Amino acid sequence: MSAANAKTVIKLKLLIDKIQNRVVFAESGKDFVDVLFSFLTLPLGNIIKLIRKQQPSIAIGCLDSLYESIENLDLQHFESEACKSMLLNPRNSSVAECKKLKLNVDDTETTKYYLCSVCSVSFLSTSRNSKCYCGKLMNHEITVQGLGDQTGGDMEGVFVRGTATFLITDDLQVMPMSTTCSFAELKNFGVGDTNILEEKTIDVELEQVETLLSFLLISKTPLSGTFLSKTLGAGTLWLQQENVTQTRNMVQTANNYKEITIKFTVRKSNQKALFAEAGDDFIDFIFSMLTFPFGSM
Template sequence: MGIGKVSLKLVIDRSKRTVLFAEAGKDFVDFLFHILALPVGQLIHLLMETGVMGSLGNLYGSVDKLNNAFIESSKKDSLLKPKAPAFFHEIPFLLFDTSPSSDSTRYYRCSTSVHCSYVALHPSAKCPVCHISMAHICYLVKPPAGKPAAESGGKGGFVLGEAMYMVMDDLAVEPMSTISSITLLKKFNVEEIGHLEEKVVDLGMDEVIKLLTTSFHSEKVLTDVFLRGKRGRS
């Protein structure tokens, strides 16, 4: 898993102790959108450590416990360790690594692979060219990490350019603008600007886990994660 962090500026209504919205850049918005494309098996594996996955966690555990007499071994890994889409390596900010690691995706080849170009998912397979058992282990190499957005002109990931975004307390996202900010303040009946507070918070792996788990049951995700969790820096 990655160890990167990203900073968010929260706009807080002090009188209600509620996050109105967060000012976020491309890196955080790409991360949020990346969650939507994350294979369910990987999401469950990540969140099972928190003990909050309920029935989906039980389903995942059931597959994990089945031995090869009851489930195809090659297909078991596809459920427990599903591969993320290839475009994930383009995202400049990945708080957790969704690409398969070299020790989790195992393939097999024959001993004369200099002349053969076949690989198999199981060592019992026979090479279609030399008819030798494909018992030699080889691994899938991960693609190179994408360049930071600043170096790639804002390309890669999901959203375009280096625009700023408003991420609402319920994780709804829209482009940042003065008009949208004013509209939001009216929507939440904020009459006194003095009641507003800005707080910069760092989002790391702990906050990612809290954000993911909280998003399953709350529509005040940013408030629950950052105002009831560890403090940010003003």
């Protein structure tokens, strides 16, 4: 295979329990751990977009319904075309770092800057066709020295130090790798007989990284699910959900609290909300959730 056609891979060493067909732990250098940590920087909207394309059977709570609502809403319901675009394709604030990853699932484009070609005020926007303070659209692309994404071959790692080696458990706990893993330490992972263990080194490709992102949303054993060919069936986000018990919500702003009134239509038999009527403040709030980084959850 020529260098031009060679796939980028990351070497990962697995210690496998052959009886239970599970990953006891994995050993890796900086490249794989940087990929894992980068998941926390992804906006929720980008995760939904990726998983809908790769694993459409997975439901990420109600977030995929929220994403679909934005897709289906006509542009007349948004302040501008840019507002809809930035919700469906939210920008990762760590895009410069993620572009240095050996395997990067984030498809955020290189940052571009726009200003209003009519107004003399020099405000910048990273979203084309955002509304300027003068009411016109900011659609004149410019180059800003010193603000471009910094990519390049940093061999010292992206989020972790380049010389470190790490141990990663099946539920993605990451810790520094000791020089030896004693039998007593293996017992902490539920292994009583070392004869059932198998060591295996694999090549991790981008497709497996995307599968791993899907598994970590619905499983407590994402390494086993991804690398031991376990079926990724239909599932839902395992984060605990709570029932809505109030008809008035308080949304905190920078300096005070703003009250948002929501009108519910409730089924009397079981006291469950059928639907709600809300103004633009509440809709803006729930749409903004798609821009939250996954780590902020």
